Amino acid sequence: MADSSAVNRAANPVSGPVSGTGVNSADADATTRAQILRLVVTDGPISAAAIAGRLSLAAAGIRRHLGELVSDGLIEHHEAPLPGESPRGRGRPARYFVATVAAHQALRQEIPSLAVEAIEFLGQAAGRDAIGGFAGQRAQRLRERYAEIVDQAGADLASRINALAEAMNRDGYAATVRPGPKGLTLQLCQGHCPVHQVAQAFPEFCEAETRAISALLGVHVQRLATLAGGEHVCTTCVPVALAVPAAVDAAGTTSVASANSGSGTGSATDAAGTSGASQPAGTDSGLVGGDS
Secondary structure, eight states: OOOHHHHHHHHSOOOSOSSSTTOOHHHHHHHHHHHHHHHHHHHOSEEHHHHHHHHTOOHHHHHHHHHHHHHTTSEEEEOSOOTTOOOOOSSSOOOEEEEOHHHHHHHOOOOOHHHHHHHHHHHHHHOHHHHHHHHHHHHHHHHHHHHHHHHHTOSOHHHHHHHHHHHHHHTTOOEEEEEOGGGSEEEEEESOOTTHHHHHHOTHHHHHHHHHHHHHHTBOBEEEEOTTTTOSSEEEEEESSSOOBOEEOTTSOEEOBOTTTSSOBOOOOOTTSOOSSOOOTTOOOSOBOOOO
16 A cells, blocks of 8 residues: 555645756655656556656666655556557566556545535435436536537547547546557547546446547447546547447437447437446446437
């Protein structure tokens, strides 16, 4: 478990220049570690060499800071190959780094636990569907916030995804766009969740956010992993080679078109943002569409 003082250092790095009058070496080291941690949260899994290149620092110094962050319990090793990479042969395996739960706790600015209690009370008083409706309203606000930005990017799907990621990143989601295997998909990755604690208790918030992303991009998407589900990043898979358009009627309800026949429909999503039985966060079994 991460030491609380280490978490506080990561959450409150020294601001300003890392060298020069009035800034000692300890302050500079703290600032560099904070920059490294932020890169791991945003772009992880990421290697020491990639971090050194991004920060224009020596690889040896980066490895020292990475070792300290590992010792503090803020990052951990991730030795699986990245998407599109082939497993290495004999020799030392490539080493990448991802953020731990403690790092996300240090960096998050989320609704306090009182909100979890309030939502639990809502579910007890009005039923579980009311929680889905509340999550849907929040997702609707997300759609309204980003709709114009995404639309200004034009019809090209890759441009729309990048515009959405940039907008979300400005709001603290630590969002990036990464290529999927064989270039058939793009992955919208969120290294930070502003409502992590709430989403852990109520997967409806992850599901509603996924539907909002689908509606913003105009295609069906699939949530592969979530921070709330214990992964190091929220990953939404967007098919770009064989994208299936999402059809939204005048009432705002999205019909799920069949990717095989092009004419079949799946279950529609109601105006409250719910779509039948809830699925656990990060375990969506099919392409997700729908209104939020």
